[in-house]
Amino acid sequence: MAASDDLLSDELRVDTDNLYREDTVTDLRAASIRRMIPITIDGSDDPSREIRYVGDTTLMTQMGPLPVQFLIEAASLAEACEKFPAGVREAVERLNERAKEMAREEASRIVVPSGMPPEAAGGMPGGVPGSSKLVLK
Numbered sequence: 001m002a003a004s005d006d007l008l009s010d011e012l013r014v015d016t017d018n019l020y021r022e023d024t025v026t027d028l029r030a031a032s033i034r035r036m037i038p039i040t041i042d043g044s045d046d047p048s049r050e051i052r053y054v055g056d057t058t059l060m061t062q063m064g065p066l067p068v069q070f071l072i073e074a075a076s077l078a079e080a081c082e083k084f085p086a087g088v089r090e091a092v093e094r095l096n097e098r099a100k101e102m103a104r105e106e107a108s109r110i111v112v113p114s115g116m117p118p119e120a121a122g123g124m125p126g127g128v129p130g131s132s133k134l135v136l137k
Helices: 003-011 077-108
Strands: 019-026 032-039 052-061 064-072
Touching: 032 077, 052 077, 064 077
Parallel strands: none
Antiparallel strands: 019 032, 032 052, 052 064
16 A cells, blocks of 8 residues: 555544435525534434534636535524525625635736836836836835
């Protein structure tokens, strides 16, 4: 067995103290809620841990379908259904913030030395003198 196979087998161990049975509830339109029921290694319910609810939907955007998943803090399925719309909004806000952050990081990687003529930087000749200078602070 190669060293990479050993690494994979170590990473792929099942955490037997953190097992859940999954039930899915849907309105057949846009909302799906996964109820994650804690279980023990023998498959019986584990009452020492709380049930978790995970919201799941797909939003249609200009770029195509966008899957959205989010944890719902709820004590019951009824409460999870009630909190679903707010959970979608919060998840989309987090996705938007992350996209903006990634765009800022990508933009900061584009650096053109201030003394380089536009032709050398791949720009078109002509234009306003000095307009090719990009200074990042």
